[in-house]
Amino acid sequence: MxxxxxxxxxxxxxxxxxxxxxxxxxxxxxxxxxxxxxxxxxxxxxxFRGAGFSSWHPLKLEMLVTTRFADTPQLHLVKMPGGARKQLTFLSEPARGGSFRPKHGDVIIFAQDTGGGEFYQLYRYDVADRKITLLTDGKSRNTGPRWSKSGQWLAYTSTRRNGRDNDVYMMDPTRPATDRLVIQVQGGGWSVEDWSPDESQLLLLEYISINEGYLHLLDVPTGRTTLLTLKTDEKFAIGSGRFAPDGKSVYFTTEVADTGAAKRSEFHVLVKVDLATRQDKFFTGHIPWDVDEFEVSRDGRGIAFITNEDGVGVLHLMNARTGKEVPVPKLPLGIPSNLEWHENNRDLAFNLHSAKSPSDVYSLDVKSGKVERWTESETGxxxxxxxxxxxxxxxxxxxxxxxxxxxxxxxxxxxxxxxxxxxxxxxxxxxxxxxxxxxxxxxxxxxxxxxxxxxxxxxxxxxxxxxxxxxxxxxxxxxxxxxxxxxxxxxxxxxxxxxxxxxxxxxxxxxxxxxxxxxxxxxxxxxxxxxxxxxxxxxxxxxxxxxxxxxxxxxxxxxxxxxxxxxxxxxxxxxxxxxxxxxxxxxxxxxxxxxxxxxxxxxxxxxxxxxxxxxxxxxxxxxxxxxxxxxxxxxxxxxxxxxxxxxx
Known part of the structure; x- marks a missing residue:
């Protein structure tokens, strides 16, 4: 030195x-x-330390959060608003993206890399005995794990084949030997967005750039794909996508103002496309700001989304059937993010941070309008x-x-x-x-x-x-x-x-x-x-x-x-x-x-x-x-x- x-x-x-x-x-x-x-x-x-929301427990009003007590962020369980943070993982490297197994809550999937190399491996954490099991090959980059609705299957992307292309894999994480390649793709920008309710299809995003992307439907049994969004000489950005709970339509964000005519919007709008008729319904064209993220409630009745308004984040709630917004309680001025509905269709979790507060985890009871703070991070x-x-x-x-x-x-x-x-x-x-x-x-x-x-x-x-x-x-x-x-x-x-x-x-x-x-x-x-x-x-x-x-x-x-x-x-x-x-x-x-x-x-x-x-x-x-x-x-x-x- x-x-x-x-x-x-x-x-x-x-x-x-x-x-x-x-x-x-x-x-x-x-x-x-x-x-x-x-x-x-x-x-x-x-x-200073902050906390970030990771996952609701599917059967209880409890949640996983990520925060740091020692040298690296780890997974913690919080059982009530303002409750103690019980540390679950004690690893030398950061634990990322913890997610409870749907319908059961007995397993948590999380990712970890070594030394900041971003070659993430997926791990299973068994809640009963706290055992941690490596699920992936230990060498390639494995990202974006998505649970199927039943909690039996996990889909994810991996560069395992050649170190370059983000192919799609799936497994039953309780039986890692079931791991299999679903489809080979070209490009490093592919991700799994969602499973269809009947678990026969995957919604895939092909990200080319901030200005260009495409959504595909993948038939899981056959590995065949169908292009869902336009591919023309004119390039359009596509954001995240989700199946509607009835499986008949898909929600996504895009800068397309009219998918039939390929007209461009200056900002990302929330769209719903009917899979049978390919007819579109635009929800947020009246808002002159980007929709940064959204989530549909488990019963399909409500949509929560966040707009980016001159840098400030604004939380919105909308009736999915009518497209009309419903009142949202006033939140502290800041940036909400990382939305997730609980299985009860009533509680909505999100992160919130501002100039005066590090990131903390909140929930909104959409029926009563009550906002509760689950974590209160330290400021030294x-x-x-x-x-x-x-x-x-x-x-x-x-x-x-x-x-x-x-x-x-x-x-x-x-x-x-x-x-x-x-x-x-x-x-x-x-x-x-x-x-x-x-x-x-x-x-x-x-x-x-x-x-x-x-x-x-x-x-x-x-x-x-x-x-x-x-x-x-x-x-x-x-x-x-x-x-x-x-x-x-x-x-x-x-x-x-x-x-x-x-x-x-x-x-x-x-x-x-x-x-x-x-x-x-x-x-x-x-x-x-x-x-x-x-x-x-x-x-x-x-x-x-x-x-x-x-x-x-x-x-x-x-x-x-x-x-x-x-x-x-x-x-x-x-x-x-x-x-x-x-x-x-x-x-x-x-x-x-x-x-x-x-x-x-x-x-x-x-x-x-x-x-x-x-x-x-x-x-x-x-x-x-x-x-x-x-x-x-x-x-x-x-x-x-x-x-x-x-x-x-």
């Missing part, structure tokens, strides 16, 4: 202290050693009422296009004067910054007096199909120019310091950080790149096989000479000589999406040109740090970096 000496005033402030040890699983280069006293000062901000002893809520800023970019950003400002009485700014750029690229709980980032606001700006540049989801496509293909750099507009907006604000601006982002947001430091080097103080793309050509070459074609659709096909030249030109690693501001690079060794080589070549390029770069790599992580001890070290190092290179 390489370490540089701490320079200047920071070094003087640390003389005489006992330096904290660096965990053996971390590679640390250029980062000053962190003293124990520093961690004590920040400790409360390291102890800090008062959530003191956490900052954002304001929404709207501005015009370089070409007059309207873009927006959520802005978190420190308390002005505690931090008067112009405040330094972190521009935190989302990934995706079709992600979206939303008014979410800031967690550890509250330290920047409450203790360092740093404002945080979360832009939604062109190409972000949530603002319509046209806006979503504005960074496609040869328009990739226009989204980087949007960051330039954000910088100019910051400079025009009386309470923000345009001379002290940093950029931070992960994954595609990491690319945006690097590209911004190339384009706007003289206007930035520093940047933090977390698992970011540094060269699109090497990224497309080295990303996992099952992802390559999916990413080509978004970023461009490097096999085309014109596109290859363009990707070569815009790749930040080829312009490292233009970056002379300090850079902090964070990477997981096992990242299947943005491979280790992307960060290593960027670090080398910066150093070859005499630049300042801190580098942190975790040997047991993938696309971001999931283990608390690693995330703690990353956060402490990030604070040191901003204290040294942003605040001064």
């Amino acid at each position: 390489k370490r540089t000496l701490i320079s200047g005033a920071l070094w003087l402030g640390l003389l005489g202290t006992t330096l904290a040890q660096v965990p053996d699983n971390l590679v640390v280069e250029g980062i000053p050693l962190i003293p124990p006293e520093f961690k004590v000062d920040i400790a409360r901000y390291l102890e 002893g800090l008062d959530p009422a003191q956490f900052v809520e954002p304001t929404l800023a709207k501005l015009n970019s370089f070409d007059g296009l309207g873009i927006s950003a959520f802005v978190y400002r420190p308390e002005p009485t505690k931090f008067p004067g112009k405040r330094p700014v972190i521009i935190n750029i989302h990934g995706g690229p079709e992600g979206q910054s939303r008014p979410m709980f800031q967690g550890r980032n509250n330290y920047f606001l409450n203790e360092m007096g740093v404002a945080i700006v979360y832009p939604n540049v062109r190409g972000s989801s949530g603002y319509g199909t046209t806006f979503l496509k504005l960074d496609d293909d040869l328009k990739r750099e226009d989204s980087v120019r949007d960051i330039g507009a954000i910088i100019q907006w910051i400079k025009a604000q009386p309470d923000l310091d345009g001379g002290r601006i940093a950029v931070l982002g992960g994954s595609y947001g990491g690319f945006m950080v690097l590209a911004s430091m190339v384009q706007f080097n003289d206007q930035l103080k520093c940047g933090v790149d977390v698992v970011g793309i540094s060269n699109f050509l090497t990224f497309l070459k080295n990303t996992q096989d099952y992802r390559r074609d999916l990413r080509r659709v978004e970023y461009g096909d490097e096999r085309d000479e014109r596109m290859r030249a363009f990707l070569e030109r815009i790749s930040p690693a080829n312009h490292a000589d233009k970056i002379n501001r300090p850079l902090f690079v964070v990477q997981g060794k096992n990242d299947p999406r943005v491979p280790l080589s992307e960060s290593e070549q960027m670090v080398k390029a910066i150093r070859d040109h005499g630049g300042t770069v801190w580098y942190l790599m975790a040997k047991d992580e993938g696309h971001g740090f999931a283990k608390k001890k690693n995330a703690d070290f990353q956060f402490l190092a990030t604070i040191l970096f901003f204290r040294e290179h942003l605040l001064k």
Whole structure:
């Protein structure tokens, strides 16, 4: 491991202290050693935790949730609103997606990978004796398990055949030897959406890109498929799908406004298609926002769905027969997600988080209107009422296009004067910054007096199909120019310091950080790149096989000479000589999406040109740090970096 000496005033402030040890699983280069006293000062901000809904028990009003008591999130049972969280799994890696067996509740299926590699394996947890059994091959990537209505069968997708294509498999998980291939497919974007009520069909989603997808009906006994949605020269996005409880129709979300005429809607609408007549019924065309998710009640009478309205999530309830909305009790302002109806058709579970609260699990009694909170996650002893809520800023970019950003400002009485700014750029690229709980980032606001700006540049989801496509293909750099507009907006604000601006982002947001430091080097103080793309050509070459074609659709096909030249030109690693501001690079060794080589070549390029770069790599992580001890070290190092290179 390489370490540089701490320079200047920071070094003087640390003389005489006992330096904290660096965990053996971390590679640390250029980062000053962190003293124990520093961690004590920040400790409360390291102890936030949230909870996420996983599954209702089919026979009782109890639920599975995922939360973290130690180093990784695990499955817990909660027996009543506000009840104790009883931990069920005690594993070194995160347990993901727990689901009770329908009609029985005696078995839980969950997924787990190793070291963040995302080669998920499916496991059976037997409630009676707590025994855990591996169900899949231990090597391939296995995702999206879906129980049949009776609880006998489990369908899922796997790359087992060739490491690239997401074929469909099924098994009786109480008898793993029954595992069998149902259908071979082409592409890594296939998923199992639902079983038909009679268990003779599977509803499959073929995801091509954020702008293109197709639903298929798979006949389980024969393996034959029937295309359910349009496939024309015009491409349309398709979201999740569900069978109606009577099996006669399918619900799904799409940007198609008229499936017969192939007319496009700017936003994702909820549609029901009759399987016999192929006639459509549109439910949400009057709402000028995307339907993010939906669930149909077990008896088919009610539909719950969530719209994304300028970044804020809004829960809706609708009568499935009439299509009319019914009143919903007012929820705390935030983002609901992960809907699931109980078998009783009365209780609806969901997650909710906001600027003032980490994710917690709630339920709504749709008959009485009563909302109950099942978990209350910890905030490290800090008062959530003191956490900052954002304001929404709207501005015009370089070409007059309207873009927006959520802005978190420190308390002005505690931090008067112009405040330094972190521009935190989302990934995706079709992600979206939303008014979410800031967690550890509250330290920047409450203790360092740093404002945080979360832009939604062109190409972000949530603002319509046209806006979503504005960074496609040869328009990739226009989204980087949007960051330039954000910088100019910051400079025009009386309470923000345009001379002290940093950029931070992960994954595609990491690319945006690097590209911004190339384009706007003289206007930035520093940047933090977390698992970011540094060269699109090497990224497309080295990303996992099952992802390559999916990413080509978004970023461009490097096999085309014109596109290859363009990707070569815009790749930040080829312009490292233009970056002379300090850079902090964070990477997981096992990242299947943005491979280790992307960060290593960027670090080398910066150093070859005499630049300042801190580098942190975790040997047991993938696309971001999931283990608390690693995330703690990353956060402490990030604070040191901003204290040294942003605040001064």
